[in-house]
Amino acid sequence: MDITVNILLTIATAATPLLIAAIGELVVERSGVLNLGVEGMMIMGAVGGFGAGYLTGSPWIGLLAAIALGAVFSLLFAVMTLSLATNQVATGLSLTLLGLGLSGMMGTSFVGQPGARLPNLDIPGLTAIPVIGRLLFGQDPIFYISIALTAAVMWFLFKTRTGLTLRSIGDSHTSAHALGIQVIRYRYLAVIFGGACAGLAGGHLSLVYTPQWVENMTAGRGWIALALVVFASWRPWRVLAGAYIFGAVWIGQLHAQAFGIPVPSQLLSSLPYLATIVVLVLISRNKRLTMMNTPASLGQPFVPDR
Amino acid sequence: MSANQDDANLLEVRGLTKTFGTLTACDHIDLNVAKGEIHALLGENGAGKSTLVKMLFGTLEPNSGEIFWNDQAVTITNPGFAKKLGIGMVFQHFSLFEALTAAENIALSLDDGSPISTIAAKARALSYSYGLPLDPQSLVGDLSVGERQRIEIIRCLLQTPQLIILDEPTSVLTPQEADKLFETLERLRSEGKSILYISHRLEEVKRICDRATVLRHGKVVGHCNPRKETAASLARMMVGNDVQAVVRAPVQGIETAQPLLEIRALSRRPATPFSIPLRNINLTVRAGEVIGIAGVAGNGQGEFFESVSGEVPQQDAASVRIRGKDAGGLSITGRRLMGAAFVPEERLGHGAAPRMKLSENLLLSRHATDGKVFVGAGGMVKSDAIYAAAQRIIKAMDVRKSALDPEAAALSGGNLQKFIVGRELDRRPSVMVVNQPTWGVDAGAAAHIRQTLIELARSGSAVLVISQDLDELFEISDAIAVMHNGELSKPLPIAEATFEKIGLLMGGAEPGHAEHALETS
Numbered sequence: 166m167d168i169t170v171n172i173l174l175t176i177a178t179a180a181t182p183l184l185i186a187a188i189g190e191l192v193v194e195r196s197g198v199l200n201l202g203v204e205g206m207m208i209m210g211a212v213g214g215f216g217a218g219y220l221t222g223s224p225w226i227g228l229l230a231a232i233a234l235g236a237v238f239s240l241l242f243a244v245m246t247l248s249l250a251t252n253q254v255a256t257g258l259s260l261t262l263l264g265l266g267l268s269g270m271m272g273t274s275f276v277g278q279p280g281a282r283l284p285n286l287d288i289p290g291l292t293a294i295p296v297i298g299r300l301l302f303g304q305d306p307i308f309y310i311s312i313a314l315t316a317a318v319m320w321f322l323f324k325t326r327t328g329l330t331l332r333s334i335g336d337s338h339t340s341a342h343a344l345g346i347q348v349i350r351y352r353y354l355a356v357i358f359g360g361a362c363a364g365l366a367g368g369h370l371s372l373v374y375t376p377q378w379v380e381n382m383t384a385g386r387g388w389i390a391l392a393l394v395v396f397a398s399w400r401p402w403r404v405l406a407g408a409y410i411f412g413a414v415w416i417g418q419l420h421a422q423a424f425g426i427p428v429p430s431q432l433l434s435s436l437p438y439l440a441t442i443v444v445l446v447l448i449s450r451n452k453r454l455t456m457m458n459t460p461a462s463l464g465q466p467f468v469p470d471r
Numbered sequence: 472m473s474a475n476q477d478d479a480n481l482l483e484v485r486g487l488t489k490t491f492g493t494l495t496a497c498d499h500i501d502l503n504v505a506k507g508e509i510h511a512l513l514g515e516n517g518a519g520k521s522t523l524v525k526m527l528f529g530t531l532e533p534n535s536g537e538i539f540w541n542d543q544a545v546t547i548t549n550p551g552f553a554k555k556l557g558i559g560m561v562f563q564h565f566s567l568f569e570a571l572t573a574a575e576n577i578a579l580s581l582d583d584g585s586p587i588s589t590i591a592a593k594a595r596a597l598s599y600s601y602g603l604p605l606d607p608q609s610l611v612g613d614l615s616v617g618e619r620q621r622i623e624i625i626r627c628l629l630q631t632p633q634l635i636i637l638d639e640p641t642s643v644l645t646p647q648e649a650d651k652l653f654e655t656l657e658r659l660r661s662e663g664k665s666i667l668y669i670s671h672r673l674e675e676v677k678r679i680c681d682r683a684t685v686l687r688h689g690k691v692v693g694h695c696n697p698r699k700e701t702a703a704s705l706a707r708m709m710v711g712n713d714v715q716a717v718v719r720a721p722v723q724g725i726e727t728a729q730p731l732l733e734i735r736a737l738s739r740r741p742a743t744p745f746s747i748p749l750r751n752i753n754l755t756v757r758a759g760e761v762i763g764i765a766g767v768a769g770n771g772q773g774e775f776f777e778s779v780s781g782e783v784p785q786q787d788a789a790s791v792r793i794r795g796k797d798a799g800g801l802s803i804t805g806r807r808l809m810g811a812a813f814v815p816e817e818r819l820g821h822g823a824a825p826r827m828k829l830s831e832n833l834l835l836s837r838h839a840t841d842g843k844v845f846v847g848a849g850g851m852v853k854s855d856a857i858y859a860a861a862q863r864i865i866k867a868m869d870v871r872k873s874a875l876d877p878e879a880a881a882l883s884g885g886n887l888q889k890f891i892v893g894r895e896l897d898r899r900p901s902v903m904v905v906n907q908p909t910w911g912v913d914a915g916a917a918a919h920i921r922q923t924l925i926e927l928a929r930s931g932s933a934v935l936v937i938s939q940d941l942d943e944l945f946e947i948s949d950a951i952a953v954m955h956n957g958e959l960s961k962p963l964p965i966a967e968a969t970f971e972k973i974g975l976l977m978g979g980a981e982p983g984h985a986e987h988a989l990e991t992s
Binding site: 326337342458461 | 529530549550551553554562565566567568570571576578579580584587612743
């Protein structure tokens with residue numbers, strides 16, 4: 166029983182950073198902006214979170230630093246693509262390259278240092294309940310934030326007027342502009358929100374997952390988050406499902422490798438990617454629904470004529 | 472001048488000017504709109520009408536000039552401010568969101584923050600009271616163009632504006648839908664609202680407008696009472712000189728002429744959830760005739776053109792036959808080699824590569840058919856021959872341009888269209904298929920293009936013209952078929968065709984669509 170609980174806990178830990186980064190990017194893409202810099206913003210969050218936690222000794226300050234660094238880094242992208250109308254794909258890619266390089270440079274003195282770890286939740290009486298106690302009341306704080314964030318984004322996008330406005334901008338920025346909606350302002354806020362989420366996801370890696378700094382420690386998770394958004398056809402609950410499927414198969418194949426199953430390890434390592442894509446493609450069979458949820462102006466620069 | 476100076480002006484514009492680079496789109500425009508009148512803004516494409524109303528609605532900023540609203544000077548900086556003043560706008564290119572419902576679309580332009588369900592109920596009630604029934608829960612992507620315009624109008628009316636600006640509202644409607652719109656406008660006028668009505672259709676301006684302001688090349692060239700003018704005199708004010716009438720000699724014995732383009736049981740599944748399937752289309756175009764295809768935009772004309780031109784080849788090779796041979800499986804180049812020529816709707820990015828020179832664009836569409844002339848040994852391009860051919864076309868079609876061999880994007884819409892049509896005509900094709908031949912083209916150039924299409928047919932080719940402009944189809948066609956919801960009606964010989972009959976077909980009055988026809992008529 167304990168083993169099962171432990172496995173479930175590790176799955177949640179593996180899925181959480183993917184979920185947070187993907188939910189942030191989902192909001193960005195719903196506004197019609199494609200930010201391929203998730204990996205770069207995430208690694209900046211990871212190095213910032215670790216550094217602040219290490220220097221102050223407080224993982225909570227580290228967490229705030231991770232969010233702030235991700236947001237500031239995304240602001241760079243916003244100024245380039247929204248105010249200067251640069252190509253979003255090229256700018257996003259360079260943001261990732263810049264983030265990877267910059268974080269390596271900033272983190273040279275952190276390599277091999279012991280970091281501060283965010284403590285798991287511990288509620289007397291509740292956490293001690295067998296099986297469900299640790300699952301429901303004994304995880305790291307960012308896990309709870311990720312679930313609350315998904316619910317909040319879902320509510321925001323589909324139940325509030327501001328969320329409707331954001332979706333309308335993603336559908337057609339020219340129509341939105343003609344109605345007098347402040348397209349650029351909404352997109353700035355969306356991009357910064359996405360950056361803060363990516364930073365938080367990076368902070369999870371260096372403050373919870375493996376509380377240390379290793380160069381390039383995001384290891385492609387930003388790209389997986391990006392793919393999740395597309396394969397989940399821009400719907401929050403599907404992003405959650407995708408992140409957890411990925412996490413589950415990831416942990417599963419690690420255990421399978423440890424057991425020494427006679428399957429090439431490369432094949433096992435590719436399983437999480439395959440499984441996630443297959444499942445998400447299957448649940449997005451409805452072409453019409455996918456079409457309705459795809460932001461039609463995604464990736465197009467918006468330049469109002471003046 | 473028959474302006475009622477006694478009536479209070481709701482809107483007064485003085486010396487409004489807007490320049491884009493070296494182009495002066497609006498040059499010291501003066502305009503008065505009185506309370507409770509329908510005021511026409513007349514002008515050709517590119518005369519500055521849309522630029523002017525964008526400044527009135529706050530989406531463009533004027534370089535100079537003043538706007539007075541109820542005798543108060545105002546600076547309209549954004550559409551939100553225009554709405555607060557009481558200016559509502561129905562756009563020519565709708566500003567709707569396809570992936571959202573009608574109610575959500577309406578909610579987005581209201582700032583009162585009431586829940587969607589309340590807005591939906593209000594919109595439904597208002598739409599029925601004006602006789603423009605609307606289902607607030609329907610998805611805009613599923614609606615016809617006429618229904619989309621209803622959303623725009625209802626959205627505008629819900630803001631209780633004093634002035635409603637309509638930009639070319641009837642260009643996408645059937646004649647019957649247009650009648651319905653005019654009733655609505657007259658009712659609004661009787662309620663004391665003012666309407667600024669932008670159009671280049673003279674008959675409807677004569678019918679419903681009290682006063683007109685005429686623009687040409689960005690300047691006001693006259694004010695008049697359209698009811699006292701004739702269509703010809705209004706056209707002269709708009710264009711600046713008389714427009715040559717298109718001459719179409721009747722054809723004899725067309726039934727026995729050779730069929731050059733045959734479409735047999737052409738069907739196509741929708742490519743995207745919002746596009747139209749083609750359902751069992753049959754049509755024959757014979758040597759010597761011009762067949763017109765009418766229809767409200769978005770009823771499958773685009774899909775039909777793609778299938779006939781070979782941009783999307785068919786499974787069934789016999790569904791498109793050119794000069795008696797199966798062509799359904801061939802690409803656009805294969806069909807060109809059989810003697811067909813095609814002019815798509817979009818000029819820039821489809822009919823021509825915007826950033827390439829005219830001579831290069833000529834080579835792009837004719838490298839296969841004129842390979843011997845344009846391409847030499849070892850695949851080397853013969854620039855001189857291409858340049859000479861381009862100049863020949865430019866001369867034949869009277870293309871006005873600023874350089875010897877300019878980029879396609881540097882030409883005005885009308886001149887580029889003349890070049891694209893000329894490029895195809897220059898091959899003397901035996902089958903010519905044109906989608907929207909004169910969309911956005913000025914009257915003089917449009918008359919020229921129409922005349923050349925008729926002459927091509929009379930010289931023994933088959934010409935198929937898809938157009939939303941009914942006047943144009945009546946001018947050039949020997950028979951008119953109507954496309955509705957992916958189905959094509961039987962061609963009606965021009966002698967039997969009337970606006971009313973074609974209009975009913977455009978609304979869907981064919982067996983199987985009878986209920987819908989009753990609704991709209």
